[in-house]
């Protein structure tokens with residue numbers, strides 16, 4: 039988020055200094071290597087570097103002294119109890135206090151609990167070497183990984199949380215070129231807007247995932263349901279895609295932090311708590327389907343397609359792939375895996391996995407495929423070839439990319455989320471068999487023969 043924001047501010051014509059304490063990251067950037075995978079970032083970064091608008095350093099003192107506006111974009115990861123860990127924000131606020139050399143606007147861009155703007159202001163005040171004037175602004179970021187540059191350059195809104203007119207004016211001028219609605223509000227509300235937005239979206243996805251689980255049993259199609267409800271402008275068609283749970287560095291962390299924030303004021307946020315629990319279970323859905331399709335997983339090989347928590351990123355934090363792989367390994371299954379971008383990161387976290395160079399090597403000789411991330415490369419793969427290369431024919435599509443009829447025609451035993459799939463038809467057949475069996479015992483000899491024929495047909 040820091041790097042993307044820096045590059046985008048440079049693109050808007052500002053002079054930007056990006057500071058990080060991790061030398062390796064800065065060295066990479068100075069050698070034109072992006073430390074993360076993000077669409078359009080490399081090109082925009084290099085272009086602005088050539089124009090002399092962006093530089094990278096580990097020298098925080100230099101960054102502070104030579105800036106008018108300082109964005110804090112450090113990590114605020116979850117502590118074991120779910121609270122946001124603000125230690126990095128605190129360290130940086132102290133450094134800013136020591137090195138400031140004139141009026142500075144200090145902007146909290148990291149996702150931080152309500153009250154952090156005041157905390158940062160207090161830390162700066164208490165640690166200043168000289169009493170320079172400053173303002174602390176809350177300016178939450180709403181970009182998504184994978185489309186971060188596009189989102190930053192085309193935001194839905196800019197939120198500026200400050201009580202200082204001067205800071206509001208400068209921040210408004212800075213963001214004016216983006217042409218987005220700018221809302222100036224108090225810092226506490228700005229901080230809450232970020233958590234409320236992320237928790238709302240996470241709950242919206244979770245709601246559709248639960249609708250999907252019910253659809254699946256009733257023979258309804260969650261895609262059609264989403265299309266139908268999405269036509270209601272009050273609901274909108276965005277973030278209604280059912281699947282195998284949300285992941286990433288934001289929704290899981292921010293939902294937990296919001297629950298904790300509410301607890302601090304003696305409020306139990308039951309809805310968001312449930313969303314977190316349901317999401318953890320949703321990540322297990324493909325494994326449940328696999329267990330029904332392959333009762334004994336021990337000794338079987340499963341290809342996992344997609345490791346990143348979503349397409350177009352190499353981020354695997356809280357990715358459904360981690361849950362899926364761990365569960366299958368626990369049951370004694372072997373894993374082959376392929377992801378277009380996240381393999382290097384995954385290798386550090388997921389052990390005993392046979393990582394392959396491409397999707398076709400991944401599916402070769404496997405008993406089942408679980409597709410976890412809906413990368414374009416997987417949408418475009420040659421499914422007939424995939425089927426031919428596999429030993430088995432089980433295909434679990436965790437993101438509803440393909441459809442039952444065409445996958446069945448290709449010879450797959452196809453499972454997906456919230457729609458009729460092989461599991462639904464098997465369950466219906468089993469129910470029919472059970473009721474035909476009952477008839478067999480109850481009915482006359484003639485009827486009995488008919489029922490027997492029916493069972494054989496089924």
Ligand code: UGA
Nearest residue numbers: 179180181182183243277278279281284285286288347348
């Ligand atoms: C999210 C928010 O969308 C951003 O607005 C916010 O700035 C960011 O968190 C943050 O706080 O930094 P991000 O986590 O990058 O962005 O990705 P999303 O596109 O929101 O996807 C999050 C998860 O939800 C993914 O696992 C994705 O697969 C899942 N998802 C998303 C669904 O399962 N269904 C959907 O319809 C949409």
